Amino acid sequence: MSDRLDELERRIDELRAGVRRAMRARDGAAARVLRAELRTAEKAWDALVSGEQPAEKARGPRLVTVREQVHQALALLGVPAQARLVVAVSGAFLAGTIRSSQLTSLRRDEERSFRSSPYGRPYYLCAALTDRLSPARGYLTVSTWPVERRMVGPLSPRVDFLTCAVRIAEQPARTPEGDRLLARMARNIPGAGDEVPPDPGRVAEAARRELAVHAERDAADRAELARRAVTQLDDAARLFGAATLTTVPRSLMAMGDAR
Template sequence: MAASLEELEQRLSHLRTELRGAVRARDKAETARIRRALREAEAAWEQALETEAGPDGEALLTEPPAPQASATTGAPRRKERPTHGSIPIREQVHQALTLLGAPASPKLISSTYEAFFTESLVATKLASLRRDEERSFTAQGYARPYYICAALTHDRLVPARGLLALSTWPVERRIIGPLSPRADFLTHAVGTAEQIQRLTTAGHPAPDAAWRLLRRFALTIPGAYDAAAPEPEPVRVIAAAHAEAAVHQQEDDQQRQAAAQRARAQLADVQQLFGAAPMRDALRDAGGTLS
């Protein structure tokens, strides 16, 4: 007996939950199996819907000629397939930033996610993400467990250009002072090396892309890379990054802490996450004039 629409919809929901777990576990074989099952369930759902609609509903279920013709080639179907059960882009960014441990650019976030996870993350899609997150926070407050927010400049407390951060981080970690870009770079290197260590310990060899990412970090950290070795050693990268970070850590921490204190005293919650309005915007909102 054919499954009902309700049963098929429950199966689709269950499969999407399983797919998310398989993707997070980086189990490629299981991910492929679940995707096949999803496609079969979706086809069965379409057939059941057509049967339920009957002859009178045929026109409603028929796709326009152009999309239907292109679907027979297979290319559009491959483009659309990842949207079924795929991880939301904000969650992808959250996972990458959690791994990196410090504010990062969309390009680095994308490279990191693609190095360690099975799905791609297109950096250009992050352009409007922070604005969407700010609108959501303004409307709902702390309704979500986390938000993708801004890093803040240490002097004006405005959004640091081209950097994303997590709302769950303390303000100090999201402040960008004169020494912070290098300090955060070293934090990124440590986070990448530690993730490779975790994978290795768990018996899951790190992908080649992850090693290439670690090599990019190691090449610019004194003592982190042995040119004679086929791959950088995570332990060595971590030690070298910590050694360099210690040189400027005290001064960088002081600058961040001072800026964070000003942010907490002067800014509302939404501004602490997404930055104060630049002076030009503030004057315009206040009805002022610019010379």
């Protein structure tokens, strides 16, 4: 139970900070979404502390959807992640059962849901955005994260990889699957060692050393991209990316060629 309490408390702290940022930015829509998710997390914390059993548990275990499993994995990592890493983390630490093939259409489904009923859900699984403000191929994020965290600058893939390594190394519950995942990641981090199973403390320390080199520049790049996204994109494009030439209807491209 203590591991679940720790996870909920970290999530509550993140959501409270997110609400404050949204209020400072006068982003009322984001604040409403974050507050709804905060209330859900606080209720889960209260139920766990008091020992109450949720109603659905009395009827039997609730089926956790693919969408919820992806959200849990991204919450653990805290940064944009590729689908294969989301699947690996879900299986290693969260008893997940998702497969990469199930994520192929997930982001499109989320975008359709948002466009049909904006902010109708507490969160959406959305795209990371490139320097062109288009969706980064294969990367998933969460709509309630700050805009700058959902950007991908030149150094962001490396920074996010190192951040994920730290988060995985710091997981209190060690599993064989988690150790194998961390060992694979450690091979790409100088000084992380090649022990099997890996030394989580050594991996985290090595990742933090390299993060210290890149983090400031990456944060500046992401902040600049976030400013562009906020000023140039509408709500839907801010979550799912702006259209690129490859997504322009062929009829319109033909009209341009005719000119």
